[in-house]
Amino acid sequence: MTTTKDLKQRLTQRILTDRYAARRLARLGLFNSASGQYDIFAVSGYPGHTAARIYNGGSETTTKVINNFCANQPNLPVTVEPDERGDLIVVGVQAKEFLEYSGGASLPETEVSSSSGPITERRLNPGLVHISSGMIVTIEAFAYRWGGVDHYYPGGTLDLTSYIPATTSHHAWCKVGVDPITNTATATAGTSQVATIALTVAQLAAVDFAEYVPLVGVRLTNGMTAIASEARFAPARSWWTVEADPMQVADSTTLTLSTGAVTATRTYHVIAAESGTTDDLDTITAAADNTFVLIQADSGDTITVKHGADNISLTGAQDVPLSGDDTLLLFYDGTNWSDLAPRPRLQRATDDVSSPPSDAELDTAFGEPAAVGDGFLAVLDDNDADSAMYIVASNGTSWWYAAMTKAT
Helix, strand or coil: CCCHHHHHHHHHHHHHHHHHHCCEEEEECEEECCCCEEEECCCCCCCCCEEEEEEECCEEEEEEEECCCCCCCCCCEEEEEECCCCCEEEEEECHHHHHHHHCCCCCCCCCCCCCCCCCCHHHCCCCCEEEEECCEEEECCEEEEECCEEEEECCEEEECHHHCCCCCCEEEEEEEEEECCCCEEEEEECCCEECCCCCCHHHHHHCCCCCCEEEEEEEEECCCCCCCCHHHEEECCCCCCCCCCCCCCCCCEEEECECCEEECCCCEEEEECCCCCEEEECEEECCCCCEEEEEEECCCCEEEECCCCCCEECHHHCCEEECCCCCEEEEECCCCEEECCCCCCCEEECCCCCCCCCHHHHHHHHCCHHHHCEEEEEEEEHHHCCCCEEEEEEECCCEEEEECCCCC
C-alpha cells in the first residue's frame, strides 16, 4: 500500500530529477566594449539578479540569474538550474571549463558545509558591492542598525570616477558604503601613494568614513576608466560594532562659511570665516531632523552665531560670539536650530579697580565690548574684598555698569 510518505518521497525525487535535467552551463556577465571584459553584471529593473549567458548547443542566450553562490567574475563558467518559482539560480562552478578559463587556478570558494571551512565575506549577497559597468559599482540591498534603529537600504549604484587619484602613477583606496542619515550610497577616497607600493588593509581601515556604514574598499589607479576585476576589492564591512561612549563624539571637521551658511554632516564642527578672521553664522543646513551639532570657531577666528537671521534661534534673542574654546550646542527640530539654554550664571571678575571702574579696567577684566558682544553681562567684585560690587554690561560698543548695595 502506498503511503503519503511514499508519495512525498516520489514527488521530491521527481522534482530533483527534473531540476537536475534542466541544469545548463552559463557564463556570468555581458560584454563591455569599454573594458573589453564580460563585466556587466547588473540587470535593469531586477535588483539582486546577475546578467549571464546560457549555452544551448553552439549558441548562447542572454538571461538573468540569482547568484548567491560565489562572487561575480567576468565570464565565469557556472551551472544554473531553475528553482521552485522557475528563476534560474547558480548552483555550482563548472570545474573543467573553469580550468580552461583560469589557466589552472584553484576553483573559487563556493557554498560549503559548516565543517569544511569558513564562508568568505565576498560570498554574502546582502550589502555586497560588485562591478556594474565602467567605474560604476552596484550595492545589493541589506538591512543594518544605526543609532539604535533598524534600517533597510534597497540597493543602488555609485559612480567612483570622481574618486580616482589625480596624481600620475598613484593609486588609493576608495571606501564605499551607505550614509545612514540619507540612506544613500557614498564613498570616501583615501590618501594616494605611488602605485608600485601595495595598499594595505590597515590603510583601508584608516580611511575616515565619518558615521557612514562601510561595505567595501576599491583600489583605484590614476588613469583608469573602468574597474576590470573585483581583485581590486577588499572587504570593509563592520561585522562587530561597539556602541560609542555616549559622552564622546566623532572628531570634528572644519566647515568654511559661504555667505553665512554651512551644512552640518557630523555632530561636531569647527566653523571657519569665509575671509579674514571674523564672520557671521546665519544658516545651518541639517542632514536630518532631531539632530544635535556642537560648534566652535576655527583657531584665530571669531564667529558670531546670529539669532533670527535665518534658521537659528538663540536664548534671550541674543547673538552668540564664538572664539577660542567657546562652544555652542544646538538642536534641530526640523525647522530651526536652538541652543540648550544654560542656568543663568554671570561671569565674575575680581580685579582691583577704581571706584567706579574705568573703561580700560573693564577691558582688562572681561575683554573689549566688541569682543564680548552685545548683551554680555558680568559681575565685578572689586579686589574680591566683599566691599564693592558692580553689574557690568556691554552693548558691543561701550561698557555700562551699576553699583550694587550690600544687604545688611
